[in-house]
Amino acid sequence: xxxxxxxxxxxxxxxxxxxxxxxxxxxxxxxxxxxxxxxxxxxxxxxxxxxxxxxxxxxxxxxxxxxxxxxxxxxxxxxxxxxxxxxxxxxxxxxxxxxxxxxxxxxxxxxxxxxxxxxxxxxxxxxxxxxxxxxxxxxxxxxxxxxxxxxxxxxxxxxxxxxxxxxxxxxxxxxxxxxxxxxxxxxxxxxxxxxxxxxxxxxxxxxxxxxxxxxxxxxxxxxxxxxxxxxxxxxxxxxxxxxxxxxxxxxxxxxxxxxxxxxxxxxxxxxxxxxxxxxxxxxxxxxxxxxxxxxxxxxxxxxxxxxxxxxxxxxxxxxxxxxxxxxxxxxxxxxxxxxxxxxxxxxxxxxxxxxxxxxxxxxxxxxxxxxxxxxxxxxxxxxxxxxxxxxxxxxxxxxxxxxxxxxxxxxxxxxxxxxxxxxxxxxxxxxxxxxxx
Amino acid sequence: xxxxxxxxxxxxxxxxxxxxxxxxxxxxxxxxxxxxxxxxxxxxxxxxxxxxxxxxxxxxxxxxxxxxxxxxxxxxxxxxxxxxxxxxxxxxxxxxxxxxxxxxxxxxxxxxxxxxxxxxxxxxxxxxxxxxxxxxxxxxxxxxxxxxxxxxxxxxxxxxxxxxxxxxxxxxxxxxxxxxxxxxxxxxxxxxxxxxxxxxxxxxxxxxxxxxxxxxxxxxxxxxxxxxxxxxxxxxxxxxxxxxxxxxxx
Numbered sequence: 001x002x003x004x005x006x007x008x009x010x011x012x013x014x015x016x017x018x019x020x021x022x023x024x025x026x027x028x029x030x031x032x033x034x035x036x037x038x039x040x041x042x043x044x045x046x047x048x049x050x051x052x053x054x055x056x057x058x059x060x061x062x063x064x065x066x067x068x069x070x071x072x073x074x075x076x077x078x079x080x081x082x083x084x085x086x087x088x089x090x091x092x093x094x095x096x097x098x099x100x101x102x103x104x105x106x107x108x109x110x111x112x113x114x115x116x117x118x119x120x121x122x123x124x125x126x127x128x129x130x131x132x133x134x135x136x137x138x139x140x141x142x143x144x145x146x147x148x149x150x151x152x153x154x155x156x157x158x159x160x161x162x163x164x165x166x167x168x169x170x171x172x173x174x175x176x177x178x179x180x181x182x183x184x185x186x187x188x189x190x191x192x193x194x195x196x197x198x199x200x201x202x203x204x205x206x207x208x209x210x211x212x213x214x215x216x217x218x219x220x221x222x223x224x225x226x227x228x229x230x231x232x233x234x235x236x237x238x239x240x241x242x243x244x245x246x247x248x249x250x251x252x253x254x255x256x257x258x259x260x261x262x263x264x265x266x267x268x269x270x271x272x273x274x275x276x277x278x279x280x281x282x283x284x285x286x287x288x289x290x291x292x293x294x295x296x297x298x299x300x301x302x303x304x305x306x307x308x309x310x311x312x313x314x315x316x317x318x319x320x321x322x323x324x325x326x327x328x329x330x331x332x333x334x335x336x337x338x339x340x341x342x343x344x345x346x347x348x349x350x351x352x353x354x355x356x357x358x359x360x361x362x363x364x365x366x367x368x369x370x371x372x373x374x375x376x377x378x379x380x381x382x383x384x385x386x387x388x389x390x391x392x393x394x395x396x397x398x399x400x401x402x403x404x405x406x407x408x409x410x411x412x413x414x415x416x417x418x419x420x421x422x423x424x425x426x427x428x429x430x431x432x433x434x435x436x437x
Numbered sequence: 438x439x440x441x442x443x444x445x446x447x448x449x450x451x452x453x454x455x456x457x458x459x460x461x462x463x464x465x466x467x468x469x470x471x472x473x474x475x476x477x478x479x480x481x482x483x484x485x486x487x488x489x490x491x492x493x494x495x496x497x498x499x500x501x502x503x504x505x506x507x508x509x510x511x512x513x514x515x516x517x518x519x520x521x522x523x524x525x526x527x528x529x530x531x532x533x534x535x536x537x538x539x540x541x542x543x544x545x546x547x548x549x550x551x552x553x554x555x556x557x558x559x560x561x562x563x564x565x566x567x568x569x570x571x572x573x574x575x576x577x578x579x580x581x582x583x584x585x586x587x588x589x590x591x592x593x594x595x596x597x598x599x600x601x602x603x604x605x606x607x608x609x610x611x612x613x614x615x616x617x618x619x620x621x622x623x624x625x626x627x628x629x630x631x632x633x634x635x636x637x638x639x640x641x642x643x644x645x646x647x648x649x650x651x652x653x654x655x656x657x658x659x660x661x662x663x664x665x666x667x668x669x670x671x672x673x674x675x676x677x678x679x680x681x682x683x684x685x686x687x
Contacts, residue, residue, distance in 0.1 A: 380489075385525040388485050389535070389595060390513035390543040399538065403529030403578075 003057050003179075004039050008032065010063055011145060018148050024117055027131050031144035038138035050323040050355045051265055051294045056237045059207045061179035063146075069093050069172045071203070073100060079168060079201050084416050086197075087165040089151045093172055094180045096149065100168075109154040110165055113183050116152035125154055129187050133215045133243035133271065140241045140267075143213040147183035150212075153196070157189040157219075164195040164414060169212075171236075173204025184214040188222040188250075195225045195414060202236040207262075214242045218250035220274070226254045227417055231424055232261040234289060241267045248274025248303075255412060256283040257421050258293045259428055269298040270308065272334075277306040282408045284421070286401065286428055288317035288349075298327045301334040301364075310341040313405050316352035327359040328369060335364050341371040346378060346404060348397070398429040438463050438500060438634050439484070439603055445494035445659075446483045453479040455659035456495070461603065464631040468645055468670060469638045471656035472678040477638045478522060480656065481607040485519035486512045499603070513539075514546040516602030516633075520592040520609050527579040532591065533561060535579050536598050543599065564597040568624045585612030593624045600628070605636045610644035622647030642674035655681055 011032050015025070040057060041048040069092050080088070087110045090100035096112055103111045109122075116122040117130075134140050151167045171178050180200075188194055202208045218224050230238060238261055244252050258264050270279045285293045299308040314322045324343045345354045358371040378400050386396040402425065412418045426432060439461040446454040453476045461467050471477050483490050484497060486509035496503050504512055527535070540560075541551045552560075565575060568590050580588050589609050596604050606625070610618055625635060625648050637648055645653075645667065653669040654661045657678070662685050663669065673681075 379525070382525045382527055384487050384509060385521060385527070386535075386539075387509035388487075388513055388519050388521075389539040389599065390510050390546070391539055392510045392542060392546075393508065395538065395542060396510075399530055399535075400527070403527055406529035 003061060006061075007063055007142065007146075008036055014064065014146060021118065023127055024130070028145050028147070031141040034136055034141035035138050035145060038141070041138055047296060047325070050321070051263070051292065053263075056209055056263055059177040059209070061177045061207070061209055062175040063179045067093065067174060068095055069174055070097070070099070071170060071172065076100075076170060076201075076203070079170075079199060081164070081166060081197060081414075081416050081420060084164070084414070086163050089165065089167050091149065091169045091182065093170070093174065093178060094149055094182065108156060108159055108161060109152065111152050113150035113152045113185060114148055116185065117148065122152070122154075125187055126185075129215065129217050130185060131215070133217065133245040134213055134241070135243070135269070139211055139239055140213055143181045143183055143211050143241065146181045147213070150183040150185070152184070153186045153194065155188045155192040155194050155222075157191055159189075159192040161192070161194040164197055167196065167198045169200045169210065171202040171208045173202060173206035173208070175206070177207040178209070180208065180210045180212075182210070182212045184212070186214065186216040186224070188216075188218050188224050190220045190222060193223040195227075197227045197229065197414075197417065199229045200232060200236070200238050202232055205233060205235050208236045209239075210237065211239045212241065214240070216242065216244045216252065218244070218246045218252050220247050221249045222247075223250070224252045225413055226252070227412070227414070228254065228256045228266075229421070230257060230261060230264055231259040234260070234262055234291070236261045237263045239265045239267070242269065244268075244270045244279070246270065246272050246274065246277045246279065249276045250274070251278045253280035253282070253411070255408070256295065257424070258283065258285040259287065259424055261291060261293070263292045265294045265296065267296045269300070271300045271302065272306045272308070273302050275303050275305045277303070279306075279308040280411070281308070281310045281312075282411060283312040284405045284408050285312070285314040285316075285322055286405075286425060287315075287320040287322070289320060290318070291320045292322070293320075294323035294325075296323070296325045298329070299339060301328070301330040301337045301339060304333060304335045304337070306334065307338045308340065310343075311408055312343045313408055314343070314345040314354060315348060315401050315404065316345065316354055317348045319349070319351045321352065322354040324354070324356040324373070325359065326357070326371070328361070328371070330362040330364050330367050330369065332363040335366045337364060337367040337369070339367070339369040343373040344404070345373070345375045346401070347375065348378060394429070395431050398426065398431040401425070401429065440498040441484075441495070442498070443495035444483070444492065444497060446479060446490045446492050448479070448490050452493070453490070453659055454483065457656070457659070457661055459654065459661060461634045461636060463602075463634055465652065466629070466635045466637065466648060466650045468650035468653045469636060469656055470640065470653060470670065470673055472682070473640070475656045476659045477656050478607055481519055481605045481636075481638055484605060485509060485517060510542070511546070513599075514543050518596050518599055518601030518604045520589075520596060520604065520606045522608040522611065524580045524588045524592055526581045528581045530579050532575045532577060532579050536561065536595065539595070540598060560598060564594055567597055567627060568594045569620050570594055586614060586617035589613055589621055590617060593621050597624060597628055602633050603636070604628075604633070605638065607638045608640065609637070610639055610641065618644065619647065642670045645670045657681060657685055
């Protein structure tokens with residue numbers, strides 16, 4: 001059976017198993033209809049022109065891994081940012097792992113979507129926010145239809161959350177192929193500040209397809225820093241659909257570090273629904289092999305006096321392919337918008353490809369919008385300069401790549417994440433430079 | 438130390454060097470002068486191992502070893518240093534981190550451990566004082582936004598840090614005001630010893646007032662067409678290069 005049919009056939013059984021609150025029930029039913037109608041996106045759609053899911057969809061995925069699997073902390077410690085104190089919400093094959101997690105209800109809620117969707121005390125928040133930022137495209141709808149588990153984070157107003165929150169999805173590969181659909185909701189109320197780190201990690205070479213949806217709401221003057229670390233193995237596919245809805249004077253940033261996986265598609269959408277909002281979207285992509293990473297961003301400027309900054313760096317080796325499609329919409333009312341977008345790429349192999357496409361739709365007349373994309377090779381004269389100082393070719397290349405990514409790394413506010421990313425880059429390039437840039 | 442025999446080199450099939458012979462012994466300072474386009478910078482780049490140039494004939498011996506097949510970094514590890522005419526800007530890599538990497542990679546190639554951080558700091562302090570370099574300068578991105586003079590001073594600072602056996606200074610005087618020229622020359626002179634050698638490549642005699650050469654060679658059309666003592670530099674300054682060209686073409 002094709003994956004689409006399998007999913008649709010499974011829907012009723014799924015709905016019977018989870019608690020059926022009417023509100024959520026209706027949302028799910030509507031969503032499965034959309035997915036049924038639209039199906040998986042194909043290259044015929046403009047937004048998927050350069051990314052084909054064909055090779056991913058052919059596997060026979062188990063769509064509801066039901067088994068409770070456990071893993072030892074020591075075996076997976078390396079995937080955590082473990083040198084600082086954090087809240088942790090960890091899932092194994094889609095199921096919550098209490099022994100790897102550290103949740104809280106002490107002044108803020110860091111807990112499970114399954115609780116939020118079923119317990120009365122979360123009802124108000126869920127009705128106000130759940131599925132209110134997510135779009136009705138087919139993959140997001142598919143996730144919505146099956147949404148049952150994920151992380152739920154609610155930060156009440158005037159709260160500076162001291163510890164970052166780590167959200168990690170492990171897949172054990174106990175099934176021959178697994179499909180996961182985590183659903184996350186983050187609501188940050190007035191004047192509050194939170195930092196979140198998200199990671200998807202498969203622990204074997206068995207195929208994993210993750211179709212994740214995260215909705216983030218930043219209320220007035222709230223600050224959210226969100227970091228996505230994507231360094232999965234070569235049979236793991238991630239479709240990340242993230243929606244950030246901002247209210248006035250809020251500041252939200254999402255950093256996406258894409259170093260691995262078979263295919264990664266990041267659909268990152270920002271909606272500015274208030275004045276004096278700042279949005280930051282940054283990313284570093286370093287891939288090789290036959291890997292494919294696609295960044296599809298949208299910043300929608302709806303109100304006046306807002307800013308957005310996009311800065312994506314990509315380094316593509318071997319047969320890898322990259323896509324950057326950055327859309328900025330400035331509504332007629334959104335005067336004095338300041339929107340900046342940059343996408344710089346280096347191809348270090350003749351067989352690597354990058355497709356980069358800025359898309360600006362500007363309906364206001366008093367705005368500053370700039371965009372630029374570059375595709376180049378490593379600077380040969382810089383290589384010779386460094387080598388003439390005794391720095392071998394491999395290290396010289398690595399140094400240039402670090403330097404190239406440095407702008408993005410510099411805006412990471414948690415030093416341990418910066419160190420971790422630096423280390424992942426060094427490991428990937430097979431060098432030990434002995435210092436942090 | 439350096440022995441170049443009948444060196445021919447070309448880039449994209451265009452011959453630039455057409456039979457250069459040059460011997461440099463430890464303790465010596467050689468100046469290579471010549472009109473624009475005579476092959477001076479090519480000679481420097483070929484000795485340092487720039488891959489774009491192809492050696493089609495002849496040999497380069499360094500400490501009696503043919504280094505023609507060695508990569509640029511391997512030559513650097515053996516003690517060859519090139520001060521660039523146009524130092525390359527590398528945004529995102531600080532001067533300090535660049536030097537740390539260069540020194541430790543050189544040590545690694547020699548089978549030595551990384552230099553302890555304390556020693557590294559001491560060395561950096563000592564050498565930056567020698568070149569009158571402000572400490573703040575060292576945390577800036579390499580050559581990015583540096584003035585011409587700062588770039589050249591930074592080249593000699595790197596030379597001081599790496600302590601090469603053979604330093605080739607390619608047009609180090611260009612873009613320098615008189616104060617910077619004095620600082621740079623003073624740095625080079627302090628680093629000179631009976632065990633190392635310097636090749637100064639220059640268009641003008643100005644730098645040679647400060648770094649006094651034992652030998653002066655004139656490179657023209659890819660060959661050394663005249664050699665002499667330091668007085669040859671004065672003669673060239675006075676008379677220009679036309680008489681050399683006439684002598685060669687006659």
